[in-house]
Amino acid sequence: MVQTMENNKTNIPEGFQKTEVGMIPEDWEVKPIGATLQIRHGKSQKLVASAFGNYPILATGGNIGFAKEYLYNKPSVLIGRKGTINKPLYMDTPFWTVDTLFYSEVNKEYSAKYLFYNFCSINWYAYNEASGVPSLNAKTIENLLIPLPPTLAEQTAIANALSDMDALIDAQEKLIHKKRLIQQGAMQELLRPKEGWVEKTLGEVLKVQHGKSQKDVIDANGKYPILATGGIIGKANNFLYDKPSVLIGRKGTIDEPRYMERPFWSVDTLFYTSIKEGYCAKFIFYMFNLIDWYSYNEASGVPSLNAKTIELIEKYFPTTLKEQQQIAQTLSAMDTEIEQLETQLSKYKQMKTGMMQELLTGKKRLNLDLKD
Template sequence: MSATEVRLGYKLTEVGVIPDDWEVTKIDKIAEKVGSGITPTGGSRVYQLCGRPFIRSQNVGWGQLLLDDIAFIDEATHASFNSTEIKSGDVLLNITGASIGRSAVADQRIQGGNVNQHVCIIRTHQEKIAPHFLNAVLLSEFGQRQIEGFQAGGNRQGLNFGQIRSFQVPLPPLPEQRAIAAALGDVDALLAALERLIAKRRAVKQAAMDALLSGRVRLVESGQWTADSSAPSSVHRPLFTVRYKLTEVGEIPEDWEVRRVQEIAQVKTGPFGSALHERDYVDDGTPIITVEHIGEFGIAGESIPMVSETDKKRLSAYELKEHDIVFSRVGAIDRNALIQSNEAGWLFSGRLLRVRPDPDKVYAPYLSYHFHTRAFKERVKSVAVGQTMPSLNTQILNSLLVVIPPLPEQRAIAGVLSDMDAAIAALERQRAKVQAIKQGMMQELLTGRIRLVK
């Protein structure tokens, strides 16, 4: 941007256009400490069940502390690390590995703990800069660009203290810093509440899967659907006396069956590598699904390759229909996804297997949920071939055992779980909207385009 484009009340600086009453500084000028710790001798073997918190890179998220798997060290080890003791208000920045650039502010939960060598403590002069404001700058698009720039040279493995000290920071007056941090903190609180709710819904769904797909909770009796007509579709009136039988896959209801995949579906391997190459991909055509696009319960990813109409016709044997299920054939072999109506007509690649259920024998959404049970995934892993790269083939997948309730109950089970998936998806969309709002707020507030304090 040229000087003539700078509006009244703003100035052009090395960090871009900012208000006249803001400054540009470096972390070196506003921090009393920049440093990291070390891992205790003996590594994880010396970790304790309680004691002093020991913060590793996995405990520092994007603006929040992740303390579910926090480690602890004893007092003697802590005493030997006294230069790395955490104080409330310290900004913790991941400086190595895949999580480089993540940061969060230390609070009372980890005060008095220590960090390892992958986490840097930035202890600010709080009369100059608010810790939560600095944390917001580090996590902003501008901050992440600086971190990426430091890695663009020869130091791709991590950040050194000199680079961190040279990090440039736009600096509003302290009251405005606090106002910006508070506004962003309110959005963070909403995101945290959504995360907790999503986690709770996922846990409830997992419990429902365990109960419904094992037959411990029944939704129908004598093949008749018993929905409570006065209740929503996700609430059902079940629970009657059930007899169970012991099978090759454990105890199941007496009226359920155990079948091999080949008895209820057709399995087909994707085209061999010689049939399709990356050079065959086009900008506009028919999507072809690869291993990378199989999400937890559906097709994920935006950069799905496409093939021409000519190649689609040539590969018509590998076309997908609604309610087909695609399986990863290599690597994460327990990963699979149900094909939806908008994905019908797509193709699948050679690293996948297609399962086409027989609708007279099994309801495809039920089978997809069954494929996602922990028990079935363990069966898949137990029969996979290959040491370094586990793999599946048609013969192996065909031979696997699946549990089959009567068709009405299959539909009922899939309906309950589908309702739960829809509720989770709605929350995830809401979270994505809030995240987008926060990114927009950061861009406006951290450049001074929107002022919170006059």
């Protein structure tokens, strides 16, 4: 349960105080991080690394191996010293951390998990102390001010509420991953050549077309998306093609096919295709997703594809348009389900962001007296 604080006639809501970190409840405090924990340096893992170790070796990118000894064995908040400095970690099991990752010893009066969520709300790049590889300084971290609830119980309650949201997000991400694996398996099975299928070059079923510069058609109020290898980059007042099409990068990102069935404009680095009569564009799109495009890369620098090379690739096709469409519809239904799950995941993440903004500032208070 949550109690929402009401505004009074002044600029400071009733029951709140104005502080260096913004409005917080009157019974909350502002303290430097150093009053709640001490930042500690990681160490080289050379002497403790072991394939048979029981303890994770942590770096800024996550787990990089295992150790036969631990460096610390109590709940701790970790943050990058060098490199990736904007992804705090929380550990409540023994671990070893390398020199590029700080860990912390949390004072017993404070909840390590609550402090972790505070770390997650900080823009660490604002405290970067290097012009090259991003870096943080232990003293800089310890001097940062954060708002603190008056009791360990309230800190723990806030941490638990946010942890529950994290668990929901994690479960949704795992479900999406599982559904993608199922779809990948279905794609491989449904597109596996069957009896009666015929082998054709892609050039027999489609023509690879070059995109064009968007300079003359770009328009903030345009009706048509301008597509590049990374996705939509603007709007156009005219379209380049208006029929179902499969698109693939000519240069740069060459392994992420895209399907379009509404009018669009494609830039020069993104091929589009005109599909010949008797063939299903969506079926071909799924076929493109199973092609190892990097094996057709024709450049030693920026990855590149050639239209003729694409058109010479040989694949097996069902002899009827109806069978192609049925396969495409089956896989498309799986796509739709995954998109719906991803939309829900996005909502969960937005909810968590909102909860952090309200719970970590005391705008909403959890009722600690409520019994189940």
